Amino acid sequence: MQIKNKHQINHRISTDCVIFGFDFNQLRVLLIERQPVEGVPQMMALPGDLIFEEENLDMAAGRVLKELTGLNDIFLEQVGAFGDPNRVNKPNDKKWLQAVRQDPDARVITVAYYSLVNMNDYEPQPSSFAKSASWILVDDIKELAFDHFEIFQAALKKLKDKINMQPIGFNLLPEKFTFSQLHKLYESILGNELDKRNFRRKMLKLNMVESLDEKQEGVPHKPSQYFKFNEENYLKLLEKGFNNFGF
Amino acid sequence: MQIKNKHQINHRISTDCVIFGFDFNQLRVLLIERQPVEGVPQMMALPGDLIFEEENLDMAAGRVLKELTGLNDIFLEQVGAFGDPNRVNKPNDKKWLQAVRQDPDARVITVAYYSLVNMNDYEPQPSSFAKSASWILVDDIKELAFDHFEIFQAALKKLKDKINMQPIGFNLLPEKFTFSQLHKLYESILGNELDKRNFRRKMLKLNMVESLDEKQEGVPHKPSQYFKFNEENYLKLLEKGFNNFGF
DNA sequence: TCGCAAAGTGTACTTTTGACACAAAGACAT
DNA sequence: ATGTCTTTGTGTCAAAAGTACACTTTGCGA
Numbered sequence: 001m002q003i004k005n006k007h008q009i010n011h012r013i014s015t016d017c018v019i020f021g022f023d024f025n026q027l028r029v030l031l032i033e034r035q036p037v038e039g040v041p042q043m044m045a046l047p048g049d050l051i052f053e054e055e056n057l058d059m060a061a062g063r064v065l066k067e068l069t070g071l072n073d074i075f076l077e078q079v080g081a082f083g084d085p086n087r088v089n090k091p092n093d094k095k096w097l098q099a100v101r102q103d104p105d106a107r108v109i110t111v112a113y114y115s116l117v118n119m120n121d122y123e124p125q126p127s128s129f130a131k132s133a134s135w136i137l138v139d140d141i142k143e144l145a146f147d148h149f150e151i152f153q154a155a156l157k158k159l160k161d162k163i164n165m166q167p168i169g170f171n172l173l174p175e176k177f178t179f180s181q182l183h184k185l186y187e188s189i190l191g192n193e194l195d196k197r198n199f200r201r202k203m204l205k206l207n208m209v210e211s212l213d214e215k216q217e218g219v220p221h222k223p224s225q226y227f228k229f230n231e232e233n234y235l236k237l238l239e240k241g242f243n244n245f246g247f
Numbered sequence: 248m249q250i251k252n253k254h255q256i257n258h259r260i261s262t263d264c265v266i267f268g269f270d271f272n273q274l275r276v277l278l279i280e281r282q283p284v285e286g287v288p289q290m291m292a293l294p295g296d297l298i299f300e301e302e303n304l305d306m307a308a309g310r311v312l313k314e315l316t317g318l319n320d321i322f323l324e325q326v327g328a329f330g331d332p333n334r335v336n337k338p339n340d341k342k343w344l345q346a347v348r349q350d351p352d353a354r355v356i357t358v359a360y361y362s363l364v365n366m367n368d369y370e371p372q373p374s375s376f377a378k379s380a381s382w383i384l385v386d387d388i389k390e391l392a393f394d395h396f397e398i399f400q401a402a403l404k405k406l407k408d409k410i411n412m413q414p415i416g417f418n419l420l421p422e423k424f425t426f427s428q429l430h431k432l433y434e435s436i437l438g439n440e441l442d443k444r445n446f447r448r449k450m451l452k453l454n455m456v457e458s459l460d461e462k463q464e465g466v467p468h469k470p471s472q473y474f475k476f477n478e479e480n481y482l483k484l485l486e487k488g489f490n491n492f493g494f
Numbered sequence: 495t496c497g498c499a500a501a502g503t504g505t506a507c508t509t510t511t512g513a514c515a516c517a518a519a520g521a522c523a524t
Numbered sequence: 525a526t527g528t529c530t531t532t533g534t535g536t537c538a539a540a541a542g543t544a545c546a547c548t549t550t551g552c553g554a
Contacts, residue, residue: 109304196501
Protein backbone atom coordinates (compact mmCIF):
# COMPACT_ATOMS: atom_id res chain seq x y z
CA MET A 1 0.00 0.00 0.00
CA GLN A 2 1.85 3.03 -1.20
CA ILE A 3 1.19 6.66 -1.69
CA LYS A 4 -0.10 6.91 -5.18
CA ASN A 5 -1.89 9.40 -7.28
CA LYS A 6 -4.85 7.17 -7.33
CA HIS A 7 -5.74 8.54 -3.97
CA GLN A 8 -6.06 12.00 -5.44
CA ILE A 9 -9.52 11.59 -6.79
CA ASN A 10 -12.29 14.08 -6.46
CA HIS A 11 -15.68 13.16 -5.20
CA ARG A 12 -19.01 14.80 -5.49
CA ILE A 13 -21.19 14.02 -2.54
CA SER A 14 -24.91 14.27 -2.76
CA THR A 15 -27.75 13.43 -0.50
CA ASP A 16 -31.00 11.74 -1.47
CA CYS A 17 -34.10 11.59 0.67
CA VAL A 18 -36.71 8.89 0.91
CA ILE A 19 -39.62 10.87 2.28
CA PHE A 20 -42.39 8.66 3.58
CA GLY A 21 -45.96 9.74 4.05
CA PHE A 22 -49.17 7.97 5.00
CA ASP A 23 -52.54 8.76 3.43
CA PHE A 24 -54.43 6.93 6.21
CA ASN A 25 -54.58 3.94 4.01
CA GLN A 26 -51.26 3.26 2.39
CA LEU A 27 -47.64 4.24 2.63
CA ARG A 28 -46.29 6.67 0.03
CA VAL A 29 -43.00 8.20 -0.97
CA LEU A 30 -42.46 11.66 -2.34
CA LEU A 31 -40.78 11.33 -5.73
CA ILE A 32 -39.85 13.84 -8.38
CA GLU A 33 -40.31 13.67 -12.10
CA ARG A 34 -37.01 14.05 -13.86
CA GLN A 35 -36.56 16.22 -16.91
CA PRO A 36 -36.92 14.13 -20.04
CA VAL A 37 -33.53 13.43 -21.53
CA GLU A 38 -32.95 12.09 -24.97
CA GLY A 39 -32.07 8.46 -25.06
CA VAL A 40 -32.71 7.95 -21.37
CA PRO A 41 -35.92 6.26 -20.31
CA GLN A 42 -38.04 8.56 -18.20
CA MET A 43 -38.04 7.47 -14.58
CA MET A 44 -38.92 9.03 -11.30
CA ALA A 45 -36.22 9.79 -8.79
CA LEU A 46 -35.65 10.56 -5.16
CA PRO A 47 -35.27 14.22 -4.33
CA GLY A 48 -31.68 15.11 -3.62
CA ASP A 49 -28.94 17.61 -4.06
CA LEU A 50 -25.23 18.09 -3.87
CA ILE A 51 -23.86 19.01 -0.48
CA PHE A 52 -22.96 22.62 0.14
CA GLU A 53 -19.62 23.72 1.38
CA GLU A 54 -20.63 24.84 4.81
CA GLU A 55 -23.00 21.95 5.48
CA ASN A 56 -22.62 18.66 7.19
CA LEU A 57 -24.51 15.64 5.93
CA ASP A 58 -27.53 15.98 8.18
CA MET A 59 -27.92 19.64 7.33
CA ALA A 60 -27.89 18.94 3.63
CA ALA A 61 -30.62 16.35 3.95
CA GLY A 62 -32.63 18.71 6.12
CA ARG A 63 -32.29 21.40 3.50
CA VAL A 64 -33.53 19.15 0.70
CA LEU A 65 -36.48 18.21 2.85
CA LYS A 66 -37.24 21.83 3.64
CA GLU A 67 -37.02 22.98 0.03
CA LEU A 68 -39.31 20.25 -1.08
CA THR A 69 -41.94 20.16 1.61
CA GLY A 70 -41.58 23.41 3.49
CA LEU A 71 -41.15 21.37 6.66
CA ASN A 72 -38.58 21.81 9.36
CA ASP A 73 -37.65 19.72 12.36
CA ILE A 74 -38.87 16.53 10.86
CA PHE A 75 -37.81 12.97 11.61
CA LEU A 76 -34.77 12.40 9.47
CA GLU A 77 -32.28 9.60 9.75
CA GLN A 78 -29.40 8.35 7.69
CA VAL A 79 -29.80 5.17 5.69
CA GLY A 80 -26.23 4.92 4.52
CA ALA A 81 -23.80 5.77 1.76
CA PHE A 82 -24.27 4.50 -1.75
CA GLY A 83 -22.17 4.88 -4.80
CA ASP A 84 -20.00 3.15 -7.23
CA PRO A 85 -17.41 4.49 -9.63
CA ASN A 86 -19.14 2.57 -12.35
CA ARG A 87 -22.54 3.97 -11.59
CA VAL A 88 -24.56 3.53 -14.74
CA ASN A 89 -26.82 6.52 -15.21
CA LYS A 90 -25.30 9.79 -14.30
CA PRO A 91 -27.73 12.41 -13.17
CA ASN A 92 -28.47 14.97 -15.83
CA ASP A 93 -30.17 18.02 -14.58
CA LYS A 94 -28.23 21.21 -15.01
CA LYS A 95 -26.60 21.55 -11.66
CA TRP A 96 -25.28 18.04 -11.79
CA LEU A 97 -24.00 18.44 -15.28
CA GLN A 98 -22.24 21.65 -14.43
CA ALA A 99 -20.61 20.12 -11.40
CA VAL A 100 -19.58 16.99 -13.14
CA ARG A 101 -18.34 18.63 -16.30
CA GLN A 102 -15.70 20.57 -14.51
CA ASP A 103 -14.22 17.33 -13.35
CA PRO A 104 -15.38 14.50 -15.52
CA ASP A 105 -13.68 11.92 -13.38
CA ALA A 106 -15.56 12.95 -10.29
CA ARG A 107 -17.29 10.07 -8.69
CA VAL A 108 -20.67 10.44 -7.18
CA ILE A 109 -21.30 9.15 -3.72
CA THR A 110 -24.66 9.73 -2.22
CA VAL A 111 -25.61 9.64 1.42
CA ALA A 112 -29.22 8.60 1.70
CA TYR A 113 -31.68 9.64 4.38
CA TYR A 114 -35.22 8.69 5.14
CA SER A 115 -37.79 10.94 6.61
CA LEU A 116 -41.25 10.51 8.07
CA VAL A 117 -43.69 13.33 7.54
CA ASN A 118 -47.31 14.00 8.19
CA MET A 119 -48.72 14.32 4.69
CA ASN A 120 -51.30 16.86 5.81
CA ASP A 121 -48.58 19.31 6.72
CA TYR A 122 -47.01 19.01 3.30
CA GLU A 123 -47.40 21.92 0.95
CA PRO A 124 -45.75 21.83 -2.46
CA GLN A 125 -43.01 24.40 -2.65
CA PRO A 126 -42.31 26.73 -5.54
CA SER A 127 -38.68 25.65 -5.85
CA SER A 128 -37.72 24.25 -9.19
CA PHE A 129 -37.52 20.57 -8.48
CA ALA A 130 -40.34 20.55 -5.97
CA LYS A 131 -42.87 21.41 -8.65
CA SER A 132 -42.82 17.98 -10.13
CA ALA A 133 -43.07 16.13 -6.83
CA SER A 134 -45.81 13.66 -6.10
CA TRP A 135 -46.70 11.06 -3.53
CA ILE A 136 -46.30 7.61 -5.01
CA LEU A 137 -47.66 4.47 -3.39
CA VAL A 138 -44.84 2.35 -2.06
CA ASP A 139 -46.37 -0.69 -3.69
CA ASP A 140 -46.27 1.00 -7.08
CA ILE A 141 -42.59 1.79 -7.02
CA LYS A 142 -40.98 -0.72 -9.32
CA GLU A 143 -38.03 1.20 -10.66
CA LEU A 144 -36.31 4.50 -10.14
CA ALA A 145 -33.52 6.45 -11.80
CA PHE A 146 -29.86 5.78 -11.00
CA ASP A 147 -29.48 3.56 -7.97
CA HIS A 148 -32.48 5.12 -6.29
CA PHE A 149 -34.50 1.95 -6.25
CA GLU A 150 -31.83 0.24 -4.20
CA ILE A 151 -31.78 3.21 -1.85
CA PHE A 152 -35.54 3.16 -1.56
CA GLN A 153 -35.51 -0.51 -0.65
CA ALA A 154 -32.84 0.01 1.97
CA ALA A 155 -34.82 2.86 3.48
CA LEU A 156 -38.01 0.83 3.58
CA LYS A 157 -36.23 -2.03 5.28
CA LYS A 158 -34.75 0.32 7.81
CA LEU A 159 -38.18 1.72 8.52
CA LYS A 160 -39.62 -1.76 8.99
CA ASP A 161 -36.89 -2.76 11.38
CA LYS A 162 -36.99 0.44 13.33
CA ILE A 163 -40.71 0.54 13.88
CA ASN A 164 -40.23 -2.45 16.13
CA MET A 165 -37.68 -0.66 18.21
CA GLN A 166 -38.86 2.91 18.43
CA PRO A 167 -42.22 4.67 18.24
CA ILE A 168 -41.31 6.49 15.05
CA GLY A 169 -44.59 5.72 13.29
CA PHE A 170 -46.31 8.61 15.01
CA ASN A 171 -44.32 10.98 12.84
CA LEU A 172 -46.48 9.86 9.93
CA LEU A 173 -49.72 10.77 11.68
CA PRO A 174 -51.24 14.01 12.87
CA GLU A 175 -51.09 14.68 16.58
CA LYS A 176 -54.59 13.30 17.04
CA PHE A 177 -55.40 10.03 15.36
CA THR A 178 -57.77 7.13 15.65
CA PHE A 179 -56.82 3.63 16.56
CA SER A 180 -57.66 2.27 13.16
CA GLN A 181 -55.41 4.83 11.52
CA LEU A 182 -52.59 3.69 13.73
CA HIS A 183 -53.45 0.10 13.07
CA LYS A 184 -53.49 0.57 9.33
CA LEU A 185 -50.21 2.44 9.52
CA TYR A 186 -48.47 -0.47 11.16
CA GLU A 187 -49.93 -2.86 8.66
CA SER A 188 -48.78 -0.69 5.78
CA ILE A 189 -45.26 -0.44 7.05
CA LEU A 190 -44.86 -4.04 8.03
CA GLY A 191 -46.63 -5.31 4.95
CA ASN A 192 -48.87 -7.79 6.71
CA GLU A 193 -52.14 -7.93 8.59
CA LEU A 194 -52.33 -7.48 12.32
CA ASP A 195 -55.29 -8.64 14.32
CA LYS A 196 -57.28 -5.58 15.33
CA ARG A 197 -57.97 -6.60 18.91
CA ASN A 198 -54.52 -7.89 19.62
CA PHE A 199 -52.96 -4.79 18.16
CA ARG A 200 -55.06 -2.55 20.35
CA ARG A 201 -54.35 -4.61 23.43
CA LYS A 202 -50.60 -4.47 22.90
CA MET A 203 -50.55 -0.75 22.16
CA LEU A 204 -52.55 0.00 25.27
CA LYS A 205 -50.46 -2.28 27.40
CA LEU A 206 -47.30 -0.54 26.23
CA ASN A 207 -49.01 2.63 27.35
CA MET A 208 -47.65 4.64 24.47
CA VAL A 209 -50.95 6.13 23.38
CA GLU A 210 -53.34 8.10 25.44
CA SER A 211 -57.04 8.51 24.81
CA LEU A 212 -58.30 12.05 24.34
CA ASP A 213 -61.73 13.35 25.34
CA GLU A 214 -62.64 13.83 21.75
CA LYS A 215 -64.42 11.81 19.11
CA GLN A 216 -64.65 11.79 15.39
CA GLU A 217 -67.58 13.82 14.10
CA GLY A 218 -69.68 13.57 10.99
CA VAL A 219 -68.72 10.04 10.07
CA PRO A 220 -71.54 7.77 8.94
CA HIS A 221 -70.75 5.11 11.52
CA LYS A 222 -69.73 4.84 15.11
CA PRO A 223 -67.26 7.66 15.72
CA SER A 224 -63.92 6.67 17.03
CA GLN A 225 -62.06 8.05 19.97
CA TYR A 226 -59.00 10.19 19.25
CA PHE A 227 -55.65 9.23 20.69
CA LYS A 228 -52.26 10.83 20.92
CA PHE A 229 -48.77 9.58 21.47
CA ASN A 230 -47.59 9.79 25.06
CA GLU A 231 -43.88 10.44 25.07
CA GLU A 232 -43.41 10.37 28.83
CA ASN A 233 -44.71 6.86 29.08
CA TYR A 234 -42.46 5.80 26.25
CA LEU A 235 -39.44 7.20 28.07
CA LYS A 236 -40.44 5.16 31.12
CA LEU A 237 -40.49 2.08 28.94
CA LEU A 238 -36.98 2.87 27.72
CA GLU A 239 -35.70 3.14 31.26
CA LYS A 240 -36.96 -0.35 31.94
CA GLY A 241 -34.40 -1.55 29.42
CA PHE A 242 -36.94 -2.01 26.73
CA ASN A 243 -35.82 -2.85 23.23
CA ASN A 244 -38.41 -4.55 21.08
CA PHE A 245 -42.12 -4.07 20.64
CA GLY A 246 -42.58 -7.34 18.86
CA PHE A 247 -44.99 -6.40 16.13
CA MET B 248 -31.57 27.33 -4.53
CA GLN B 249 -29.31 28.42 -7.32
CA ILE B 250 -26.32 27.14 -9.10
CA LYS B 251 -23.43 28.45 -7.12
CA ASN B 252 -19.82 27.77 -6.78
CA LYS B 253 -20.36 26.47 -3.34
CA HIS B 254 -21.38 23.24 -4.96
CA GLN B 255 -17.94 22.89 -6.45
CA ILE B 256 -16.26 21.55 -3.41
CA ASN B 257 -13.89 18.65 -3.36
CA HIS B 258 -14.27 15.78 -1.01
CA ARG B 259 -11.91 13.14 0.22
CA ILE B 260 -13.70 9.98 1.07
CA SER B 261 -12.22 7.51 3.44
CA THR B 262 -13.40 4.34 5.03
CA ASP B 263 -12.91 3.28 8.64
CA CYS B 264 -13.44 -0.20 9.99
CA VAL B 265 -14.62 -1.28 13.39
CA ILE B 266 -13.26 -4.81 13.51
CA PHE B 267 -14.77 -6.86 16.29
CA GLY B 268 -13.23 -9.97 17.76
CA PHE B 269 -14.08 -12.21 20.70
CA ASP B 270 -11.46 -13.76 22.97
CA PHE B 271 -13.97 -16.29 24.39
CA ASN B 272 -14.51 -13.99 27.26
CA GLN B 273 -14.91 -10.44 26.13
CA LEU B 274 -15.52 -8.43 23.00
CA ARG B 275 -12.58 -6.59 21.48
CA VAL B 276 -11.90 -4.15 18.67
CA LEU B 277 -8.78 -3.99 16.54
CA LEU B 278 -7.30 -0.50 16.90
CA ILE B 279 -4.14 1.06 15.63
CA GLU B 280 -1.66 3.23 17.41
CA ARG B 281 -1.24 6.55 15.64
CA GLN B 282 2.12 8.14 15.04
CA PRO B 283 2.87 10.57 17.82
CA VAL B 284 2.34 14.13 16.62
CA GLU B 285 3.48 17.21 18.42
CA GLY B 286 0.78 19.03 20.24
CA VAL B 287 -1.80 16.36 19.62
CA PRO B 288 -2.68 13.98 22.44
CA GLN B 289 -1.84 10.42 21.53
CA MET B 290 -4.96 8.37 20.90
CA MET B 291 -5.79 5.14 19.24
CA ALA B 292 -7.75 5.12 16.03
CA LEU B 293 -9.81 2.88 13.83
CA PRO B 294 -7.97 1.44 10.88
CA GLY B 295 -8.98 3.14 7.67
CA ASP B 296 -7.82 4.53 4.38
CA LEU B 297 -8.78 6.80 1.56
CA ILE B 298 -10.81 5.22 -1.19
CA PHE B 299 -9.03 4.29 -4.38
CA GLU B 300 -10.13 5.42 -7.75
CA GLU B 301 -11.29 2.12 -9.09
CA GLU B 302 -12.98 0.96 -5.90
CA ASN B 303 -16.49 1.15 -4.62
CA LEU B 304 -17.13 1.65 -0.92
CA ASP B 305 -17.43 -2.01 0.00
CA MET B 306 -14.25 -2.88 -1.83
CA ALA B 307 -12.29 -0.21 -0.02
CA ALA B 308 -13.45 -1.47 3.35
CA GLY B 309 -12.61 -5.03 2.32
CA ARG B 310 -9.14 -3.94 1.31
CA VAL B 311 -8.47 -2.25 4.64
CA LEU B 312 -9.61 -5.37 6.39
CA LYS B 313 -7.43 -7.57 4.24
CA GLU B 314 -4.32 -5.42 4.66
CA LEU B 315 -4.74 -5.40 8.38
CA THR B 316 -5.77 -8.93 9.16
CA GLY B 317 -4.90 -10.96 6.08
CA LEU B 318 -8.51 -12.08 5.99
CA ASN B 319 -10.80 -12.23 3.01
CA ASP B 320 -14.50 -12.90 2.69
CA ILE B 321 -15.30 -11.72 6.14
CA PHE B 322 -18.55 -10.36 7.49
CA LEU B 323 -18.49 -6.68 6.66
CA GLU B 324 -21.36 -4.25 6.74
CA GLN B 325 -21.75 -0.55 6.43
CA VAL B 326 -22.49 1.50 9.52
CA GLY B 327 -23.00 4.80 7.77
CA ALA B 328 -21.36 7.99 6.62
CA PHE B 329 -19.78 10.38 9.06
CA GLY B 330 -18.16 13.70 8.58
CA ASP B 331 -18.42 17.32 9.15
CA PRO B 332 -16.73 20.26 7.44
CA ASN B 333 -15.66 21.46 10.84
CA ARG B 334 -14.17 18.17 11.89
CA VAL B 335 -11.76 19.01 14.66
CA ASN B 336 -8.73 16.78 14.38
CA LYS B 337 -7.55 16.17 10.90
CA PRO B 338 -5.70 12.94 10.32
CA ASN B 339 -1.98 13.36 10.21
CA ASP B 340 -0.18 10.40 8.82
CA LYS B 341 1.68 11.01 5.60
CA LYS B 342 -0.84 9.83 3.09
CA TRP B 343 -3.55 11.94 4.57
CA LEU B 344 -1.38 14.98 4.74
CA GLN B 345 -0.31 14.63 1.16
CA ALA B 346 -3.86 14.26 -0.01
CA VAL B 347 -5.20 17.08 2.02
CA ARG B 348 -2.37 19.49 1.31
CA GLN B 349 -3.06 19.50 -2.38
CA ASP B 350 -6.48 20.80 -1.62
CA PRO B 351 -6.64 22.27 1.81
CA ASP B 352 -10.35 22.90 1.58
CA ALA B 353 -11.10 19.29 0.95
CA ARG B 354 -13.61 17.93 3.37
CA VAL B 355 -13.28 14.51 4.80
CA ILE B 356 -16.24 12.23 4.77
CA THR B 357 -15.76 8.75 6.06
CA VAL B 358 -17.92 5.76 5.39
CA ALA B 359 -17.70 3.43 8.36
CA TYR B 360 -17.98 -0.35 8.30
CA TYR B 361 -18.03 -2.96 10.98
CA SER B 362 -16.66 -6.41 10.65
CA LEU B 363 -16.84 -9.61 12.68
CA VAL B 364 -13.81 -11.84 12.64
CA ASN B 365 -12.66 -14.96 14.34
CA MET B 366 -9.70 -13.74 16.34
CA ASN B 367 -7.90 -17.06 15.95
CA ASP B 368 -7.68 -16.55 12.21
CA TYR B 369 -6.09 -13.16 12.62
CA GLU B 370 -2.43 -12.81 11.84
CA PRO B 371 -0.76 -9.44 12.08
CA GLN B 372 0.29 -8.24 8.63
CA PRO B 373 3.58 -6.62 7.73
CA SER B 374 1.93 -3.57 6.16
CA SER B 375 2.87 -0.27 7.72
CA PHE B 376 -0.19 0.56 9.73
CA ALA B 377 -0.97 -3.02 10.65
CA LYS B 378 2.17 -3.27 12.75
CA SER B 379 0.78 -1.16 15.50
CA ALA B 380 -2.59 -2.90 15.65
CA SER B 381 -3.89 -4.47 18.82
CA TRP B 382 -7.10 -5.93 20.16
CA ILE B 383 -8.59 -3.58 22.73
CA LEU B 384 -11.37 -4.57 25.08
CA VAL B 385 -14.59 -2.84 24.13
CA ASP B 386 -15.12 -1.85 27.75
CA ASP B 387 -11.75 -0.11 27.82
CA ILE B 388 -12.41 2.13 24.86
CA LYS B 389 -13.11 5.54 26.29
CA GLU B 390 -11.82 7.83 23.59
CA LEU B 391 -10.44 7.61 20.09
CA ALA B 392 -8.90 9.99 17.58
CA PHE B 393 -11.02 12.21 15.32
CA ASP B 394 -14.67 11.21 15.41
CA HIS B 395 -13.78 7.55 15.75
CA PHE B 396 -15.34 7.14 19.14
CA GLU B 397 -18.68 8.17 17.75
CA ILE B 398 -18.24 5.72 14.90
CA PHE B 399 -17.28 2.96 17.30
CA GLN B 400 -20.40 3.56 19.35
CA ALA B 401 -22.60 3.51 16.29
CA ALA B 402 -21.03 0.25 15.17
CA LEU B 403 -21.50 -1.36 18.56
CA LYS B 404 -25.13 -0.30 18.63
CA LYS B 405 -25.66 -1.71 15.19
CA LEU B 406 -24.10 -4.99 16.27
CA LYS B 407 -26.33 -5.15 19.34
CA ASP B 408 -29.44 -4.51 17.31
CA LYS B 409 -28.53 -6.88 14.57
CA ILE B 410 -27.66 -9.83 16.75
CA ASN B 411 -31.35 -10.00 17.56
CA MET B 412 -32.29 -10.20 13.93
CA GLN B 413 -29.63 -12.29 12.28
CA PRO B 414 -27.27 -15.04 13.42
CA ILE B 415 -24.20 -12.92 12.81
CA GLY B 416 -22.54 -13.76 16.11
CA PHE B 417 -21.17 -17.00 14.71
CA ASN B 418 -18.72 -14.98 12.64
CA LEU B 419 -16.90 -14.20 15.86
CA LEU B 420 -16.44 -17.86 16.76
CA PRO B 421 -14.56 -20.74 15.20
CA GLU B 422 -16.62 -23.27 13.31
CA LYS B 423 -16.81 -25.52 16.35
CA PHE B 424 -17.66 -23.91 19.64
CA THR B 425 -19.10 -24.80 23.00
CA PHE B 426 -22.38 -23.60 24.35
CA SER B 427 -20.76 -21.53 27.04
CA GLN B 428 -18.63 -19.75 24.49
CA LEU B 429 -21.73 -18.88 22.54
CA HIS B 430 -23.47 -17.88 25.72
CA LYS B 431 -20.64 -15.63 26.83
CA LEU B 432 -20.52 -14.11 23.36
CA TYR B 433 -24.14 -13.03 23.51
CA GLU B 434 -23.65 -11.63 26.98
CA SER B 435 -20.61 -9.67 25.84
CA ILE B 436 -22.38 -8.17 22.89
CA LEU B 437 -25.61 -7.36 24.64
CA GLY B 438 -23.89 -6.16 27.75
CA ASN B 439 -26.05 -8.02 30.22
CA GLU B 440 -26.38 -11.45 31.77
CA LEU B 441 -28.49 -14.15 30.23
CA ASP B 442 -29.72 -17.11 32.21
CA LYS B 443 -27.68 -20.11 31.16
CA ARG B 444 -30.54 -22.59 30.94
CA ASN B 445 -32.95 -20.23 29.28
CA PHE B 446 -30.34 -19.24 26.75
CA ARG B 447 -29.66 -22.84 25.85
CA ARG B 448 -33.32 -23.66 25.62
CA LYS B 449 -34.01 -20.79 23.25
CA MET B 450 -30.99 -21.49 21.04
CA LEU B 451 -31.94 -25.12 20.71
CA LYS B 452 -35.57 -24.33 20.05
CA LEU B 453 -34.56 -21.98 17.26
CA ASN B 454 -32.64 -24.91 15.90
CA MET B 455 -29.76 -22.79 14.74
CA VAL B 456 -27.01 -24.82 16.32
CA GLU B 457 -26.31 -28.45 15.85
CA SER B 458 -24.48 -30.70 18.25
CA LEU B 459 -21.37 -32.42 16.92
CA ASP B 460 -20.10 -35.86 17.93
CA GLU B 461 -17.12 -34.32 19.55
CA LYS B 462 -16.17 -33.19 23.00
CA GLN B 463 -13.62 -30.93 24.55
CA GLU B 464 -10.50 -32.77 25.63
CA GLY B 465 -7.95 -32.12 28.31
CA VAL B 466 -10.01 -29.73 30.32
CA PRO B 467 -9.93 -30.20 34.10
CA HIS B 468 -13.67 -30.45 34.37
CA LYS B 469 -16.60 -31.98 32.61
CA PRO B 470 -15.85 -31.59 28.91
CA SER B 471 -18.41 -29.80 26.86
CA GLN B 472 -20.01 -30.86 23.64
CA TYR B 473 -19.02 -29.00 20.49
CA PHE B 474 -21.66 -27.32 18.38
CA LYS B 475 -21.78 -25.67 15.02
CA PHE B 476 -24.07 -23.20 13.32
CA ASN B 477 -26.68 -24.81 11.10
CA GLU B 478 -27.39 -22.49 8.22
CA GLU B 479 -30.08 -24.60 6.58
CA ASN B 480 -32.24 -24.49 9.66
CA TYR B 481 -31.76 -20.78 9.90
CA LEU B 482 -32.97 -20.36 6.33
CA LYS B 483 -36.07 -22.36 7.21
CA LEU B 484 -36.71 -19.97 10.07
CA LEU B 485 -36.45 -17.06 7.67
CA GLU B 486 -39.02 -18.57 5.37
CA LYS B 487 -41.44 -18.73 8.24
CA GLY B 488 -41.37 -14.96 8.25
CA PHE B 489 -39.12 -14.79 11.21
CA ASN B 490 -37.74 -11.48 12.34
CA ASN B 491 -36.61 -11.30 15.93
CA PHE B 492 -34.84 -13.73 18.22
CA GLY B 493 -35.74 -11.80 21.34
CA PHE B 494 -32.55 -12.02 23.36
C1' DT C 495 -86.99 2.94 11.78
C1' DC C 496 -84.04 0.49 9.10
C1' DG C 497 -79.80 -0.38 7.00
C1' DC C 498 -75.01 0.53 6.74
C1' DA C 499 -70.27 0.82 8.08
C1' DA C 500 -66.73 1.07 11.15
C1' DA C 501 -65.65 1.07 16.32
C1' DG C 502 -64.98 -1.34 20.23
C1' DT C 503 -64.79 -5.20 23.35
C1' DG C 504 -63.55 -10.54 26.02
C1' DT C 505 -62.35 -15.23 26.42
C1' DA C 506 -60.16 -19.70 26.05
C1' DC C 507 -56.17 -21.82 24.63
C1' DT C 508 -51.30 -22.20 23.51
C1' DT C 509 -46.70 -20.70 23.72
C1' DT C 510 -43.00 -18.33 25.71
C1' DT C 511 -40.56 -16.39 29.39
C1' DG C 512 -38.23 -16.13 33.80
C1' DA C 513 -36.53 -17.76 38.03
C1' DC C 514 -34.16 -21.16 40.20
C1' DA C 515 -30.45 -25.66 42.20
C1' DC C 516 -28.21 -29.86 41.93
C1' DA C 517 -26.03 -34.02 39.77
C1' DA C 518 -22.39 -35.52 36.29
C1' DA C 519 -17.81 -35.64 34.17
C1' DG C 520 -13.09 -35.43 34.00
C1' DA C 521 -8.44 -33.67 35.72
C1' DC C 522 -5.43 -33.46 39.17
C1' DA C 523 -3.32 -33.77 43.78
C1' DT C 524 -2.69 -36.62 47.79
C1' DA D 525 -8.41 -44.82 45.13
C1' DT D 526 -10.25 -41.13 46.95
C1' DG D 527 -11.44 -36.48 47.38
C1' DT D 528 -11.56 -31.92 45.53
C1' DC D 529 -12.16 -28.68 42.06
C1' DT D 530 -14.34 -26.67 38.12
C1' DT D 531 -17.47 -26.28 34.56
C1' DT D 532 -21.20 -28.77 32.03
C1' DG D 533 -25.77 -29.93 31.56
C1' DT D 534 -30.47 -30.54 32.86
C1' DG D 535 -36.30 -29.72 34.53
C1' DT D 536 -40.20 -27.59 36.61
C1' DC D 537 -43.51 -24.37 37.79
C1' DA D 538 -45.85 -20.03 37.64
C1' DA D 539 -46.55 -15.75 35.17
C1' DA D 540 -46.85 -13.35 31.01
C1' DA D 541 -47.60 -12.91 26.28
C1' DG D 542 -49.45 -14.33 22.05
C1' DT D 543 -53.14 -16.17 18.99
C1' DA D 544 -57.54 -16.88 17.12
C1' DC D 545 -61.99 -15.56 16.88
C1' DA D 546 -67.58 -12.86 16.60
C1' DC D 547 -70.92 -9.92 18.21
C1' DT D 548 -72.74 -5.47 19.98
C1' DT D 549 -72.55 -0.40 19.68
C1' DT D 550 -72.88 4.07 17.60
C1' DG D 551 -74.22 7.52 14.53
C1' DC D 552 -75.51 8.81 9.85
C1' DG D 553 -78.56 8.91 6.17
C1' DA D 554 -82.10 6.96 3.20
